[in-house]
Amino acid sequence: xxxxxxxxxxxxxxxxxxxxxxxxxGKSVWDCVFVGWDNFxxxxxxxxxxxxxxxxxxxxxxxxxxxxxxxxxxxxxxxFLSEMRSKKxxxxxxxxxxxxxxxxxVVIYSLVNSFLSSGGLVNTVLMDTGLITEPxxxxxxxxxxxxxxxxxxxxxxxxxxxxxxFAAIAGIDQEMYExxxxxxxxRMQRIRYISVPMLIPTYFVLxxxxxxxxxxxxxxxxxxxxxxxxxxxxxxxxxxxxxxxIKGGQISFSVAVGIMKSVVALTLFGMANFASKKIRxxxxx
Numbered sequence: 001x002x003x004x005x006x007x008x009x010x011x012x013x014x015x016x017x018x019x020x021x022x023x024x025x026g027k028s029v030w031d032c033v034f035v036g037w038d039n040f041x042x043x044x045x046x047x048x049x050x051x052x053x054x055x056x057x058x059x060x061x062x063x064x065x066x067x068x069x070x071x072x073x074x075x076x077x078x079x080f081l082s083e084m085r086s087k088k089x090x091x092x093x094x095x096x097x098x099x100x101x102x103x104x105x106v107v108i109y110s111l112v113n114s115f116l117s118s119g120g121l122v123n124t125v126l127m128d129t130g131l132i133t134e135p136x137x138x139x140x141x142x143x144x145x146x147x148x149x150x151x152x153x154x155x156x157x158x159x160x161x162x163x164x165x166f167a168a169i170a171g172i173d174q175e176m177y178e179x180x181x182x183x184x185x186x187r188m189q190r191i192r193y194i195s196v197p198m199l200i201p202t203y204f205v206l207x208x209x210x211x212x213x214x215x216x217x218x219x220x221x222x223x224x225x226x227x228x229x230x231x232x233x234x235x236x237x238x239x240x241x242x243x244x245x246i247k248g249g250q251i252s253f254s255v256a257v258g259i260m261k262s263v264v265a266l267t268l269f270g271m272a273n274f275a276s277k278k279i280r281x282x283x284x285x
Contacts, residue, residue, distance in 0.1 A: 027250070031155070039256035053257070056240040059233060064214055066150045071210070076202055077158060078165035079195050083187065094166075095168030097159025105220040108156065111182040112139060142230035149221065149234070168202045169195065210275055215261045239262055 019039050021032040044050050077097075084090040098110070115121050116138040123135040152189070157256070172195065180190050217236040226234050237257070245254030273285065 003068040004025070009105070011198060011262055016255060016259055018252050019259055021252060023252045023255075024249060033194070039253050042253065045258065049253075051120065052240070055232065056235050056237050060215055060236040063146050063149055063217065066146055067153060068207075068210075070150065070154050071207060073154060074158060074161035075165050075196070075199055078162040078169060079191055079199070081162070081197075082166065082169050083191065094159060094162075100162070102155045102158035103156070105224045108152065112152070139225060140227055140229055142233045144231045145225075147231045149225070152221070162207065164202060165199055168199050172198050183225070204276055204280060208269070208272045211272040212265055214268050215265050 013172055014285060017029055020034060022035050024028060024033050043053060080092055081093060084093075111164075113120065117123070118135040118137045121130070122138070127135060144250050176194050178191055180194060185193070191283045215237050217238050219238045219242050222234050222236055223242065224241045226239065241254045241257050241261075244250045244257065248254075
């Protein structure tokens with residue numbers, strides 16, 4: 001495992017050296033012009049680059065902050081699913097909600113488009129019922145695109161994110177529930193005073209780790225749903241780096257942006273871990 005982590009997590013850090021050269025694809029880095037910190041200073045020195053960076057950071061922070069509002073949802077979903085009397089129905093719901101996690105964003109885009117496009121199911125039903133007179137392509141528009149992306153993320157990852165909480169629930173001492181039942185506690189009281197408090201430490205550990213990935217939004221979802229009308233509001237930092245490096249050919253500058261992202265993420269993770277350790281006594285390390 002140490003060798004695998006080294007190969008896939010530490011060895012690629014050699015690519016950071018491209019940020020200090022005017023790198024051209026296909027050439028050895030040593031055959032390229034050394035520019036030092038020029039790519040980093042261009043992040044803030046160039047007016048156009050600075051404006052674009054502020055825009056994509058605003059999108060990234062906005063989408064992530066909205067996503068944090070839904071972080072208790074997997075915990076609550078796991079709790080209420082664990083309280084189902086029918087084990088068969090419980091397993092069916094758990095499987096059905098976990099399955100979307102293994103479906104690619106391109107497939108999900110096709111599915112969403114078939115429902116929400118101008119000729120999709122939703123517009124057809126709304127027009128047939130007389131609620132609207134003209135079809136509306138909900139996903140092409142840039143209006144409320146942040147909340148649309150967050151809701152799709154929650155739908156896709158809800159079951160998968162709840163697995164950790166299912167494991168934590170299984171580890172709760174059943175004698176606590178039995179003692180509460182003897183004392184006359186109702187099912188909702190057992191959830192409120194036993195299940196949820198016992199899961200809070202797990203929630204905060206996952207939250208701290210999530211803060212460490214604050215700027216890591218991924219590319220797939222936003223690349224699939226991006227178009228000319230919503231590009232300004234959907235382009236997050238990872239997609240910006242992709243567009244710069246792969247589409248624009250500015251490999252060195254895109255690597256510099258990626259390094260900045262990693263430094264900020266590490267700083268946020270350290271601050272969140274320190275604050276949690278001081279306030280709650282719970283931390284990742």
